[in-house]
Amino acid sequence: MTSEEPPHPAWMYRQSAALPYRFCGDDLEVLLVTSRKGKHWIVPKGIVEPGMAPPESAAKEAEEEAGVIGEVSSESLGSYQYHKWGGTCHVEVYPLLVRVELDEWEESATRRRHWLPLPAALLEVDDAGLRAVIACFGGAAPASEA
Numbered sequence: 001m002t003s004e005e006p007p008h009p010a011w012m013y014r015q016s017a018a019l020p021y022r023f024c025g026d027d028l029e030v031l032l033v034t035s036r037k038g039k040h041w042i043v044p045k046g047i048v049e050p051g052m053a054p055p056e057s058a059a060k061e062a063e064e065e066a067g068v069i070g071e072v073s074s075e076s077l078g079s080y081q082y083h084k085w086g087g088t089c090h091v092e093v094y095p096l097l098v099r100v101e102l103d104e105w106e107e108s109a110t111r112r113r114h115w116l117p118l119p120a121a122l123l124e125v126d127d128a129g130l131r132a133v134i135a136c137f138g139g140a141a142p143a144s145e146a
Contacts, residue, residue, distance in 0.1 A: 007086045015089050016054035017045030017130075018062035018096040019077060019137060020070065022115070030121045030134065031098065033066045034112045041114070041124040043134075045091055058094045066113050067105030070098040077137050080129025093133045 020031035020043070032041040044065035049057045059072040076092045083089070116124065118138050125131045 012047055012085065013087050013089045014048050014054075015045055015091040016048050016058040016061070017043045017091050017093045018058040018066075018072060019043050019093050019134060020062055020066055020068045020096045020098045021137070022098045028118055028138070029115045030118055030137070031066055031068060031113055031115050032121055032124060033114075036110060038110075038112070040126050041121075042127070043093065043130065045093075054092050055094045058092075059096055062096050063102075064106040065111055067102035067108060068096070068098045068113075069100040069102070070096045072096045078133040080127065080133055082127060082129070091130075093130075095137060 022029055022031075031043075033044055034040065035042050044058070044061040046057070046061045046065075048054050049060060052060070053074075054076075055072045055074050059070070062068050062070070062072075073095045076094055079090060079092045081088050081090055114124075118134070122131055122135055125134060
């Protein structure tokens with residue numbers, strides 16, 4: 001192994017994320033969650049689970065980290081990268097139309113969640129790559145299901 005190679009297997013750096021959303025009337029809202037340490041607002045994400053397609057894995061992360069269940073799109077909104085574990089994680093983001101919001105969920109003791117209109121959510125997200133993907137969603141979001 002050279003000093004250029006990350007210390008973990010390549011599959012650990014392939015991740016998927018969900019961008020949970022809903023409509024309040026005609027207004028689009030997205031759901032952000034806190035990072036594990038509670039310092040940053042992010043979207044639910046994680047390593048693509050073995051045997052799962054990336055959108056399916058993103059939906060699993062949304063349930064575990066944000067306590068929401070819904071319909072995940074098979075179409076990615078885009079991707080971003082961040083550094084972790086001595087390498088670069090590549091994250092594909094999939095929109096997830098929320099149908100159920102759980103009162104308690106697997107990570108409810110360690111994460112907070114917050115529904116925000118899209119412009120307000122963009123102000124809360126620190127990571128420029130993630131912010132750019134979320135910004136793209138404004139123009140790509142499906143019409144309200146009245």
